[in-house]
Amino acid sequence: MRTVQWDRGQLQLIDQRRLPARLEVVSLSSSGQVAQAIREMVVRGAPAIGAAAAFGLALAAFESRATTTEALVGDLEDAAAVLNKARPTARNLSWATRTILDAARDFSGAPAALRDHVLAGAQRLADRDVETNRQMATLGATLIADGDTIIHHCNTGALAAVDWGTALGAIRMAHEVGKRVHVLVDETRPRLQGARLTAWELDIYGIPYEIICDDMSGYFLSRGLAQKVMFGADRVAANGDVANKIGTYMLALAAKDNDIPVYAVVPTSTIDLSLQDGTQIPIEERDPAEVLEIQVRGESVMPADARARNPAFDVTPHRLLSAIVTEMGIIQPPFRSNLPRIMVA
Numbered sequence: 001m002r003t004v005q006w007d008r009g010q011l012q013l014i015d016q017r018r019l020p021a022r023l024e025v026v027s028l029s030s031s032g033q034v035a036q037a038i039r040e041m042v043v044r045g046a047p048a049i050g051a052a053a054a055f056g057l058a059l060a061a062f063e064s065r066a067t068t069t070e071a072l073v074g075d076l077e078d079a080a081a082v083l084n085k086a087r088p089t090a091r092n093l094s095w096a097t098r099t100i101l102d103a104a105r106d107f108s109g110a111p112a113a114l115r116d117h118v119l120a121g122a123q124r125l126a127d128r129d130v131e132t133n134r135q136m137a138t139l140g141a142t143l144i145a146d147g148d149t150i151i152h153h154c155n156t157g158a159l160a161a162v163d164w165g166t167a168l169g170a171i172r173m174a175h176e177v178g179k180r181v182h183v184l185v186d187e188t189r190p191r192l193q194g195a196r197l198t199a200w201e202l203d204i205y206g207i208p209y210e211i212i213c214d215d216m217s218g219y220f221l222s223r224g225l226a227q228k229v230m231f232g233a234d235r236v237a238a239n240g241d242v243a244n245k246i247g248t249y250m251l252a253l254a255a256k257d258n259d260i261p262v263y264a265v266v267p268t269s270t271i272d273l274s275l276q277d278g279t280q281i282p283i284e285e286r287d288p289a290e291v292l293e294i295q296v297r298g299e300s301v302m303p304a305d306a307r308a309r310n311p312a313f314d315v316t317p318h319r320l321l322s323a324i325v326t327e328m329g330i331i332q333p334p335f336r337s338n339l340p341r342i343m344v345a
Contacts, residue, residue, distance in 0.1 A: 001025075002162050004043060004051040004126060006119070009062070011055045013043045016159055020200040031060035031079040038086035038093070041191070045160020046234045046270055047129050050092030053083045054122035057100045061115040072111045073104050076118070088282045089243055089313050091235040095269045096125060126162045132267045133164035135327040140170025140230070140265050141177060143325070148174075148227045149182040151217050151255075154245035155197035156232035156265065166232040167265040168198060170325065175207045183209040184226055186217060188245060190290045190310065214247050218254040229255040229262045236264070236271045240318030240335025241278025246311055252320040261322040268326050271339060278315035286310045 003014050010027040011034060018024045026042060028034050034056030037043055043052045060079035066072035080097040087093055103121050107114050144150065150171060154160075157168035164172070174181050183202060188194035195211050202209045212220065220226045229251060233242040242248075242264045255262045275281060291308035294301050324331045328342040 002126070002130075003045075003048050003159055004055065004162050006055055006058070006123060006126075011052065011059060013037060013052065014159065015042050016044055016197060017042060019159075020196055029059065030063055031056040031083065034059060035083050035086045038083070044193070045155065045165070046090045046092040046232070047133065047161035047166070047267060048159070049087055049090045050096035050269065051122075051126045051129055051162050053080075053086075053093050054096045054100050054125045055119075056083050057097060058115075058119040058122045061104075061118040064111075064115075066111055069107065069109070069111050069114055072114055073101075076101060076104050087284060089234045089284045091270050091272050092267070099125060129162040129267075130164060132269075132327040133161050133166065133169050136166055136265055136267065136325055137164050137169035137173035139327070139330055140167065140263065140325045141173040141179070143261070143263055143323070143330070144170065144174040144179060144181060144228065146179045147181075148179070149184060149220075149225060150228045150230055151184045151186065151212075151220065151226045151251065152198060153186045153194065153214075153229075153231040153248050153251055154188045155193040155201070156230075157198060157201040159197050159201060160232065166267070167230040167263070168201060170230065170265055171207065172201075172205050175205060181207060183207060184217070184220055185209050185211045186214050186247065186251065187211055188247065189214055193245065214250075217251050221254050221258040221260050226260065229260055231264060233264050233266045233270055234313060235275070235281050236266055236324065236339070237275040237278050237281060238273045238336060238339060239277045240321060240324060240333070240339060241281070242266070242316050242318075242321070242324075243278060243281045243283065243313045244316060246314050249314040249316045249320075252316045256320045262320055263323055263325055264316075264321055265325040268328055268343060271326070271343060273340060273343060278317065281313075281315055283315075284312045286312050
């Protein structure tokens, strides 16, 4: 099934908080519930968040009691403002809501027709995400050689998109075309998206893997035990700086020091040319409890009055990237001049 899908007036999401222990689907019937689901990481991954937000606006359209098109558009704008605040780093969220809002503002029909128009737009966005990710997977797979071991950070597979995913989609495609690949899965503290979600997906695909602690990557890279590093991104600045799950920067630094190629795999909807560099990317800071609530044999490993910081993302400078893979092609440095070319293609 798709990670994000519309069914009989409700938005259905795979609840990623429950994996890998249980595969559960939640049904949401309001835009407020969608915003909460995004904020609480029921759904996560930039493309999946974007699709969920688009359907959140469809729910807002059907929730609205507006009797004029203008009033309905106003209600959609209010819902979009709430959705956009749920995960500020993920560019696909605001991109998706803006795409739906622009279409709604240009619509000249009656409110009932606009509601159907918004839903149809959200469905098109979700369907396009699947094709976009399949194209990226096909291109990204060409960078993977037969026999490669790849270090992968966070989760960028089908769970992070409507289907297929970004970096993990490329690994999956390489496997499906017959290349022998092995994945070293960063556990990805503090929410363990690698250990919980990427490993779960790799099990399903039959791709061999081993889970490693986040601080082990340098060891494997320095010993020549990995040939590629691949990850996704939640936002890409105009110069090619990428914001991705916390820990990506350290991984890319270690890879660069050992002359290992580093590839970010992202849809063009994640690229934000309005930001000149990564210092302008908003970084979400989450509840410190995600860091502090670790137990061993039922007991906390930290002092009762311990404090923590919990930035959800860091920014990897473009100088550490070998290439950025998009559905429009594999983009080589210099990114500042080459990224705009594919955005207008």
